[in-house]
Every structure is written in structure tokens, then in C-alpha cells.
Amino acid sequence: MLRTVRATRYVVPLREGGSLPAIVEADDLGLYVVKFRGAGQGILALIAELLAGEIGRALSLRVPEIVFMEIDAALGRNEPDYEIRQLLKASTGTNLALDYLPGSTMFDPAARDKAAAEEASMLVWFDAFTQNIDRTPRNANLLVWHRKLYPIDHGAALFFHHDWPSREKKIASPFLEIEHHILLPWASAIAGAARIARERLTEPVLRGIVELVPNPWLEAIPGDVSAAERRTGYMDFFTRRLECSTIFEEEAIGAHSRLV
Ligand SMILES: Nc1ncnc2c1ncn2[C@@H]1O[C@H](COP(=O)(O)OP(=O)(O)OP(=O)(O)O)[C@@H](O)[C@H]1O
Ligand SMILES: [Mg+2]
Incomplete structure (x- = not known):
């Protein structure tokens, strides 16, 4: 079973990342890297991220924790950036998110x-x-975090x-x-x-x-x-x-x- 969290704040887009991933805060006060269902790569990228990520974990590789993130229509309403507003709007519902590793x-x-x-x-x-x-x-x-390896982006x-x-x-x-x-x-x-x-x-x-x-x-x-x-x-x-x-x-x- 994966946890489900609710997005509370769009924090910042990640500089890299073809799929426009971003750091988002959730209702458990955690920060997550979100893979949006409304991004160009589409839902298949989220499915691959989930399936491969959990296979990696079953092999004892340190894939950051994967959670489902619920995004509701209110989240993007006050977002000043047009592109981000559209992305959030297209992503209402269940998205995929990974535990954010600060300083990695x-x-x-x-x-x-x-x-x-x-x-x-x-x-x-x-x-x-x-x-x-x-x-x-x-x-x-x-990613290298506290000198250990964390595979991301599946x-x-x-x-x-x-x-x-x-x-x-x-x-x-x-x-x-x-x-x-x-x-x-x-x-x-x-x-x-x-x-x-x-x-x-x-x-x-x-x-x-x-x-x-x-x-x-x-x-x-x-x-x-x-x-x-x-x-x-x-x-x-x-x-x-x-x-x-x-x-x-x-x-x-x-x-x-x-x-x-
Ligand atoms: N869990 C994480 N903790 C910290 N930083 C992260 C995490 N996940 C991703 N990042 C950072 O965000 C960047 C983009 O994430 P990711 O590679 O998953 O997205 P992407 O859109 O598939 O990227 P690309 O198409 O450029 O490979 C990573 O290169 C990394 O710098
Ligand atoms: Mg990448």
C-alpha cells in the first residue's frame, strides 16, 4: 500500500526535467517531487515511475518513497505563471510524488x-x-544523498x-x-x-x-x-x-x- 497525501502548496518548479516536475508541499507537511498526470509525457510516465520504482524498492535499491498526491482545482487558481496554472489544472486528481531529498x-x-x-x-x-x-x-x-545512491526518474x-x-x-x-x-x-x-x-x-x-x-x-x-x-x-x-x-x-x- 502506498500512502496518499493532499497537495497544499506549489513550491517551485525543478530547473531540470522534461516533464515539468516541481516541488510541492503536502498536508503531512512533507515536500515531494511531483510527476504531474497533466504533463506532456502523460499518464504512462507515471505508471512506469510507479511500477519500476517499486520493483527497484523490492530489490532493496533506495528509491525515494513514492506516494499518491491528490491535487484539487483550488491549488493552481492563484498561481501567477500561466504554464504552471495550466499544468495544475490538467492534473487535478491523483498524481505521483516522490519524497524530496534536500541537498542531494x-x-x-x-x-x-x-x-x-x-x-x-x-x-x-x-x-x-x-x-x-x-x-x-x-x-x-x-542522486547522491548522505553519500548513498538513490535512483530516480523511471x-x-x-x-x-x-x-x-x-x-x-x-x-x-x-x-x-x-x-x-x-x-x-x-x-x-x-x-x-x-x-x-x-x-x-x-x-x-x-x-x-x-x-x-x-x-x-x-x-x-x-x-x-x-x-x-x-x-x-x-x-x-x-x-x-x-x-x-x-x-x-x-x-x-x-x-x-x-x-x-
Ligand atoms: N526525490 C528527489 N529529491 C531531490 N531532487 C529530485 C528528486 N527527484 C528529482 N529531483 C531533481 O529534479 C530533476 C528532475 O527530476 P526527474 O529526473 O525525475 O524528472 P524528468 O522530468 O523525468 O527529468 P528529465 O526528463 O530531465 O530526465 C532531477 O534531475 C533532480 O535534480
Ligand atoms: Mg531526469
Whole structure:
């Protein structure tokens, strides 16, 4: 179960971020980074953020806490910026938010940030499993906070859901994009991470995660695939990708060995 909070104050837009994320205060007095349902990337980005984020957490990666954030029409009414006002208006209802980590910085090898082999390997496995192309040197999407790593921004994972019939072809994909992963140089223990990951991602664990997606999000996706079919499709994708995981594990191990 995820917590649900209510937005009380739009604080500030984040400078980076193609999806116009912002820091918003909620009724529990916490600050959150909100992924708005009304942003250009649409509801699929929120679904990917939720599904991949919770899979990461099940693998013991430090994904910041994910909550549902309710936004009502009153929030944006007095917002002076036109674009933000429109975004808030288009986002009334349930949005997705992550615990805000104040003072965190982006992982940067040039600033001599490093990663432990086990953790780097698990992150590489996780991104290959969820087909997340967004963890590269150009855009690490990996925060460093109190010297520990916090993966963020999983909105581009599960790309198949933008073209639902492509799912079948993507299940056994080796995910060649892994060669650009920012943590690949440290990922010297992928086989070990894979063993742990396969143990953790049991069917009940995956089912619990897929069930977190709110029905109204699935129903809001354009097209004629029903919400129930989508949910079954995600579950089928995860379980079958796990069954043939050696395909992407071998690809990642090979990509790592080509680096060193
Ligand atoms: N939980 C968090 N705590 C602190 N800062 C965060 C958090 N989440 C995101 N940020 C900051 O906000 C920026 C944008 O967030 P994020 O990458 O999730 O959005 P995005 O729109 O998908 O971005 P992009 O398209 O640029 O990758 C991050 O690069 C990071 O600097
Ligand atoms: Mg990002």
C-alpha cells in the first residue's frame, strides 16, 4: 500500500526535467517531487515511475518513497505563471510524488562519485529488466544523498507500453542500451545480483506491485486496451522477462567486460 497525501502548496518548479516536475508541499507537511498526470509525457510516465520504482524498492535499491498526491482545482487558481496554472489544472486528481531529498546531488564520476560493485550490479540488472534507458552519463538520474545512491526518474522505463502490441517482442530483448549505463564500469557482480533479484521478484511481489496502479490511470490511456488487459499484460511481461533473464544478464555481463 502506498500512502496518499493532499497537495497544499506549489513550491517551485525543478530547473531540470522534461516533464515539468516541481516541488510541492503536502498536508503531512512533507515536500515531494511531483510527476504531474497533466504533463506532456502523460499518464504512462507515471505508471512506469510507479511500477519500476517499486520493483527497484523490492530489490532493496533506495528509491525515494513514492506516494499518491491528490491535487484539487483550488491549488493552481492563484498561481501567477500561466504554464504552471495550466499544468495544475490538467492534473487535478491523483498524481505521483516522490519524497524530496534536500541537498542531494546528481551522481557524477568526474566528481569522484563511485558505486559499490553489488549495488552497481543490482542497478544495472534492474534497468535492464525494466528496460530503462535513462541512466547514462548525460543524465544519471541517480542522486547522491548522505553519500548513498538513490535512483530516480523511471518514467521512461517499460517503453513497450507506448506501443502495446510490441510487448510480445520486447519480453526477450537483450536490451543493448545497457552499454550506456552510467554504473556499468562498477558492475562487476551482475551474476550475483541476478541471483538475488530473481529470488526477490516472486510472483506475489510482482502482483502486489502491478496492483498498485490506480484503475483510473489505466482507464485514461488512449486506445482500446482495457484496464484489466493492461494489468494482466504488465504481469505477463514481468514474469516472462524474468523467465528468460539470462538473455539480458549475459548482454550486461558482456558489456561490462568490454569496458575493462
Ligand atoms: N526525490 C528527489 N529529491 C531531490 N531532487 C529530485 C528528486 N527527484 C528529482 N529531483 C531533481 O529534479 C530533476 C528532475 O527530476 P526527474 O529526473 O525525475 O524528472 P524528468 O522530468 O523525468 O527529468 P528529465 O526528463 O530531465 O530526465 C532531477 O534531475 C533532480 O535534480
Ligand atoms: Mg531526469
